Amino acid sequence: MEQFESFYITTPIYYVNDKPHIGHAYTSLICDVAARFMKLAGKNVKFTTGTDEHGQKIEKAAKTKGIEPKEFTDEISVTFRKLAELMNFDYDDFIRTTEERHEKAVIALWNRLEERGQIYLDSYSGWYSVRDEAFYQESELIYGRAPTGAEVQWIKEESYFFRLSSWQNKLLELYENQPNFIFPESRKNEVVSFVKSGLTDLSISRTSFNWGIKVPENDKHVIYVWIDALTNYLTSIGFPNIEDEEYKKFWTNSFNVHVIGKDILRFHAVYWPAILLAADLPLPKQIAVHGWWLNEGEKISKSLGNVIDPINLAEEFGVDQLRYFLLREASFGQDGNFSKKNMISRINSELANNIGNLVQRTISFLHKQCFGVVPVVDRNLLKDDESLPNCKAIIDQVMDHLSKYEFNQIILLIINISSKANAYIDKSAPWTLSKTDRERMDLVIYKLLEYIRMIGILLQPIVPKSAKMILDQLQIPKEQRDLKSLCNACVSLGITLPKPTPIFLRFDI
Structure with missing residues (x-):
């Protein structure tokens, strides 16, 4: 990290089906603090975040509210910007997947893959979770549900596929030759085990909904999340113009790291590097994976009514106080336990x-x-x-x-x-x-x-x-x-300092 002059750090782009929670705040906070330290160290720094605004969940949610998907995403995306502003996240770019520049980057990546024979048309059948926007093997289901607890349904439809299976050995070489590519090591071991168990080709388009970027030359297909959302990391630095100075500085010649929660590890540590390898593009230097937050020892969920609102906490205790506590209380990679x-x-x-x-x-x-x-x-x-x-x-x-x-x-x-x-x-x-x-x-x-x-x-x-x-x-x-x-440097001699003002107030328990 320290030997590079440029540092590029990203949050995942957040899905706009609901308002921000403590997990979103924590991921962005990690990126913000790392970026600020690297700036203090004299590095060229770029920190990006944003919102993932396509897909079936968005289309359904907008329909339920009786508005167009774009209007719905405009409303929700603002709440993520507000969280970033409130929490004093000093990001350099906020990416929305509905932006024209992003669509251009996604189509360019699709074309690179297609030109290299990495995409083919077939049909898909299997278990699918609308909530997770993920397909699951029969062996992954637990009592008929996804590992996340989400409902699944059997679907069969025409789909374009990415030849993920052909990159299994290259991925295993990557994990072995770059031991810090996935951090911490416990997460790397999890990924290696998954890849060794065998990879199947990845469905990368859908025909059952319309809200998304259309496949070039076949607009009945919508490009699926693996290509769409993950491409945001390239969108921000000028892709598809790989000769652009921004692209060279922050992708080719930098320490570039994606900070993610453990729930999206597979997408970033398996699918994303395979896609980049297949497109003949450089890989990020690291995927840094943090844990989840618990509320008084319990898993956070809407059904339990224990979702933690970071905006309310910041307003009650102060932004800096919340930033401090989240960083102080959790060890990176492990689950943190929130307690007021x-x-x-x-x-x-x-x-x-x-x-x-x-x-x-x-x-x-x-x-x-x-x-x-x-x-x-x-x-x-x-x-x-x-x-x-x-x-x-x-x-x-x-x-x-x-x-x-x-x-x-x-x-x-x-x-x-x-x-x-x-x-x-x-x-x-x-x-x-x-x-x-x-x-x-x-x-x-x-x-x-x-x-x-x-x-x-x-x-x-x-x-x-x-x-x-x-x-x-x-x-x-x-x-x-x-x-x-x-x-x-040091404190100047002989100058008059202002009278002290309280920096940190005490709170009653």
Whole structure:
């Protein structure tokens, strides 16, 4: 990841049959935080998201509401944009599969596959789930239902097929030669097992509904989701113009990663690389797979009435607080457990009592003893000071954790710095030094301001609004807020800082 100058990260495009939930927010948050860290590291970054707006479910839902599918998708797509704006997701492109540029990319990919003999016309019969938009083998059904619990129906219709079966060995070679292509390893093992069990050719068109991109030269067929939705990753970077600078920068010569939930692993780790190989196009560098969210230990479902609305949570506790909790509570790749009690506990103990208290007490003391003026100290005294964190080591740790999407470990690193700073206050007792050794007091204050500066820089991708407040209170110039500045810059001497304002509020449990 770190050795590439460009970084391209994507969410899956979200299906617009219902409003956004906590899973959508979490996937986008992972991408947003990774993109922000890579920007701080000086990389060229592109972060995309969007909505998947074609298919039978959309056609049915629109018909139920008595409106056209495009009108229906226009309404729902807006809710995903609103979630992104509310959660402060700094995406570069929002793709809709109903856009003309996307249709152009999908048809171009279809034609590349057809020109290479990878598509043929036949008929399909099998078990199909409208809810999942997926076909299932008889052996996959559990008590007559899909593995997801969705109802299935037997269908038979004419269909175009992609020669997926012919790419089985190439896929297995890919997984072996690029061990991090699917991350974490547990998900890779799952995929390898599936592919080794044998692949059948993939139905890639439908005739039973009309809402979608038509197959070139045969408009009674609609191009199915495997080709349509997955192509969005190419749409955003200028495909089919493979000579475009954007395409070269972010697809050919970048670390490009698709972040997905484990429920769509097969589509991204089997179908998508096979399609790209068949079309003679480069592959993404990685498929990063996160777990699901549980609500108080229970699986989230509409029938249980325990769906978590991220918009309501953000409005109740704050956007940064929700971002922090989701990253802090879940280990990447594993299921996270949402608990409002745990969320409040994290906010109070880690954000308010630890980080917020450090900022408040330090700057308040600065105003009480120095009228808010940063002491003019000899910075040479800080060079080998073991009480301050090792900046280079911190950056190395952050980038290592980032490469494994260990955002909770990055947070623990920051909390540890803040805890050390709070312990340093208690040990140094600057309130006593104010009466006995003011020169020493000045040095203690300055060290604490440096602690806070480092914390503010590192917090930017995680809690951007709050981190900005911290860095603004220290009057840190915008050009000195990247990772390089963690080591190469410092709090300016002799400037007057504004009086402290609370950064993180406490909540009652």
